[in-house]
Amino acid sequence: MSSVVRDQDVDIDLGQLARAVWARRLRILTITLVAAGVAFAGAKIISPQYRSETRILIEPRAPAFANTQQANEAGAGPLMDELNIASQVQLLQSADLLKKVINDLKLYNLPEFDDAANGSAMSSILVKLHLKKNPMENPPEERVIDAFVERLQVYQVPGSRVIGINFTSKDPKLAAAIPNAMANVYLSTQSGAKLASNSEATRWLEPEIENLRQKVSEAEKKVAEYRTNHGLLQTNGTTTFPAQQLNDISAELTRVRGDKANAEARAQAVRNALSSGEASDTLPDIMSSQAIQRLKATESGLQSQISDLQTSLLNSHPRLKSLRAQLSDIRGQIRQETQKILASIENEAKVADLRASELERQKDAVQANSARAGEDEVGLNALEREANAQRQLLETYLVRYREAASRADSNSSPADARIVSRAIEPVDPYFPKVVPIVVVATVATLILSAIVTMLAELFSGRALRPVDGSRDTVEAETVAEDKNVPQAASVVAAVRRPVQPSMLAGVTENDGKDVIEETAAAEETPEDDNEFSIASVADYLTGSRASLAIAISPTGDNGSAVTVALTRMLANAGCRVILIDMTGSGYPTELMAESQVAAGITDLLCGEAAFGDTIHSDRLSDAHLIPQGQSDVRRAMRGVDRLSLLLDALAAAYDLVVVECGAADVAGVSRLTRSRDVEIILSLPEIEETIFVTLMTEFQAAGYERVVLMSGGEGAEQVLGQAA
Known part of the structure; x- marks a missing residue:
């Protein structure tokens, strides 16, 4: 075995590490297979756990019989934001709701929800050593709720208004029944809360509506008395009498002034025709006179006779003289009749002038009355606004009262949520997953075994080598064994x-x-x-x-x-x-x-x-x-x-x-x-x-x-x- 001097810099020999792992491959594989077998046996021994899920969509809902306006008002309500959804998640996990589900399904009779009553030996030892609180000190109801909460998971589906209810149990039927029961209890609780709200609304609105009716009656009575006392009688529902009268006088005055101007213009036209000697038979007033029309016809006949006789008689003939005298008389009559028409037109202008003067006087008087009436209308408007406000509030209360009363009487008020996916009885257990557990245990054991082998090789020094490349730190016996060279003592110190x-x-x-x-x-x-x-x-x-x-x-x-x-x-x-x-x-x-x-x-x-x-x-x-x-x-x-x-x-x-x-x-x-x-x-x-x-x-x-x-x-x- 190589040995490295303690003070020398060394490096890790990766090849040696790989060789060490390969040399111990049988041991590593044996340990890995044993670990896989233990993991497989443990996964089979563990009691299977089943999980099922129910999903609820939070959305505003109105009764089926609600009219279009009510439905629109319900739909126009505030949408559920993140805080509202989070509040509903907490409501689904409230103690009252859980207790109701536990009582409805009689979960307190199941050993699964009261493991403390059948505690294990390890749990008893921990309790005696004061390392764990004795679960029997808690009331049975609290122990059941704690076990229920441990298996329950309520969460909001990201990016939506859907709430998921997951429950894990050893019984697949129970795993599906509990989320569905929680969803039903939640919907009935929400519906009951809305019904209670409607009943409370009707009880509160009844005295308020009666009080508002009295206020509206008193306000309208004050308006009527004020109108009568100040003469502010309405003519067409919106205008007072003085204002209507002033409008009529103004319209009549305008008409009379127009007639006056028209009469003066007609009279002036007749004067101009008489003074200039022009024919006046073109004027409308002259032509419309029947007397003028007869005289004009007679004048025309005489002129025709004179024209006929002048062709056969002399101008001094008595017949012609007689006809000329008659023609002159007729023209005088026409002039006199025209003077009468002019006088009649001038009389019309005078009458129109007098009428206009009278109307102006009446207008001034009515304007003074209207000014006083305007000041009185300020108080009238205030009374009318008060009466209108009370009336609108009364109508609003009546609409709300009818809606709340109809919902309370029909006992129909759907919750602002609905079930979009009910839990079904699971077939495959949620835990344990035998194959993933065995695979993970096998891979982890293989990696750990290889790591332990490499660490042992490093600590022994066999996987270390000097960084500087020199071999003066290698022991002489190692050189002789590994390199097959002569002993160090036999080599001369210098080459000359x-x-x-x-x-x-x-x-x-x-x-x-x-x-x-x-x-x-x-x-x-x-x-x-x-x-x-x-x-x-x-x-x-x-x-x-x-x-x-x-x-x-x-x-x-x-x-x-x-x-x-x-x-x-x-x-x-x-x-x-x-x-x-x-x-x-x-x-x-x-x-x-x-x-x-x-x-x-x-x-x-x-x-x-x-x-x-x-x-x-x-x-x-x-x-x-x-x-x-x-x-x-x-x-x-x-x-x-x-x-x-x-x-x-x-x-x-x-x-x-x-x-x-x-x-x-x-x-x-x-x-x-x-x-x-x-x-x-x-x-x-x-x-x-x-x-x-x-x-x-x-x-x-x-x-x-x-x-x-x-x-x-x-x-x-x-x-x-x-x-x-």
């Missing part, structure tokens, strides 16, 4: 043999002894010929075809310093190189950056800095640097998938991209490199045998063919010292 770095590429588990022998032989090699030095690794990377190098520093900042020295050596050799600081400590940034608060890789991954703003120059060489940054590392790691695009872009712009990962593990490097052609550099200034062998084996198992060891802390100090 002059061989190429590629010699370590592709080392396998079975090569442990060879490595030990080769590293042991390296002690005889001079230090100046160290092929694992910074210069040797730099020469190797210069000739490598890979554009990405991942530097692993299991020992911490001293290894990161060697990586910085390698980067600067490559830059001094003319290689375009950039280092990305992905260590936890940020030590490469401290060595290379001009400012420790420069934007870096974490800021880029968090979206808080642009790509170009994260690239900085090394303060001591031509190399470039992407610092660690100032953003939260954990939040930046959520966007680590975008790092692949960043590496592709940098590989296209630089000869070599060096990523210093610090003490990273193989899994972290695999997520970073994916399928790229990459060089893995193990930066170990002082070789530690356990770490070296473990890392080489793990990278080989992960499929990395080129793993390069870089040691020689003296070279790093020299490069860093020269740069300083």
Whole structure:
């Protein structure tokens, strides 16, 4: 079993958790099946409960014999709002209504509604321990009501004026009978309340109507006496006598004035005709005179005779003279008759003038009387308003009294509600639902068993792995058991043999002894010929075809310093190189950056800095640097998938991209490199045998063919010292 040092950061191995659950699958399935069986047996043992529902619609209703006006008035009443519906819900749950239903159905005789009388042993123990109140202390009626209320549910259907009544019982017939009985009692109670209201209304209206009749009679009597005393007699029901008289005089005066003006105009026309000598026979008054008409006829006959005789006789003939004399006499008579007509017209004008003067005098007198009558009408109007108000109130009371009396006498007053859905006897029980209970119990047991197994794996430490990727915290016996490598004591601490770095590429588990022998032989090699030095690794990377190098520093900042020295050596050799600081400590940034608060890789991954703003120059060489940054590392790691695009872009712009990962593990490097052609550099200034062998084996198992060891802390100090 692996063990992790207490002070080391660890991560959860999800694969190990899954393997642990799979390994214990038979135990988990057995527990799940047992739980399903227990749930099934428990569901079958529980007594079934049945539920049924009745629904009531709240709406204003009027008797069937009500006339149209009454029906309209009932329908025009206030609609039931939310508060009214809520009040009806509370009324359905009132104690009086419940008691009536209990008594009607004789529920107090059923053991279901008095469980306290047949209490269980557990209930008795709780009562003796004073953890529960003794239900027998309550009256039987209260116990029945409490049991009834526990099984009852009254609610308003959302968005409607419908109230639902649910009841749960062990007896399906009772589950349907109780909601229907509650609905019937509710409707009869509402109807009875309306009947009682009608009876109360008739009792109250009778004396009020009698009192109003007396008041109306007295008010009308006062109006009549007032009219008589002040002479305000009505002519056509709405107008008083003085006002009518004034209207008649005014109309007559207008007519007389018109006649006067007409007579004067006619007389003037006759005068004008006489004075000008014009023919007056065109005037209507002249032509309408019979005398003028006869004289005109005679004049016309004489003129005809004269005209006939002038053709045969001389002007001095006696016959002509006689006719001319007669014609002159006739014309004189016409003139005299016209004067008489003129005098008659002038007399008409004078009479009309006298009549108008008389009417004006009468009008003035009547106007004075009307003014006094108007003042008297103010008091009359007040009395009439009072009488009308009393009369209207009396008529209203009479209408209400007739309606209330007819409803009370007919004993018909429907409640403002009706049943829209009656409860029926249920066939399937409401509880327990065997299939859902078994399914839920099975799924819950399966999930809980898996969770318990994973928690046990976590607490034992088997599902934990070091975050930094180093294996120096793994016990030596675990390495020997799991990796099949030689014992840690047999590995030499340092490698000094002059061989190429590629010699370590592709080392396998079975090569442990060879490595030990080769590293042991390296002690005889001079230090100046160290092929694992910074210069040797730099020469190797210069000739490598890979554009990405991942530097692993299991020992911490001293290894990161060697990586910085390698980067600067490559830059001094003319290689375009950039280092990305992905260590936890940020030590490469401290060595290379001009400012420790420069934007870096974490800021880029968090979206808080642009790509170009994260690239900085090394303060001591031509190399470039992407610092660690100032953003939260954990939040930046959520966007680590975008790092692949960043590496592709940098590989296209630089000869070599060096990523210093610090003490990273193989899994972290695999997520970073994916399928790229990459060089893995193990930066170990002082070789530690356990770490070296473990890392080489793990990278080989992960499929990395080129793993390069870089040691020689003296070279790093020299490069860093020269740069300083």
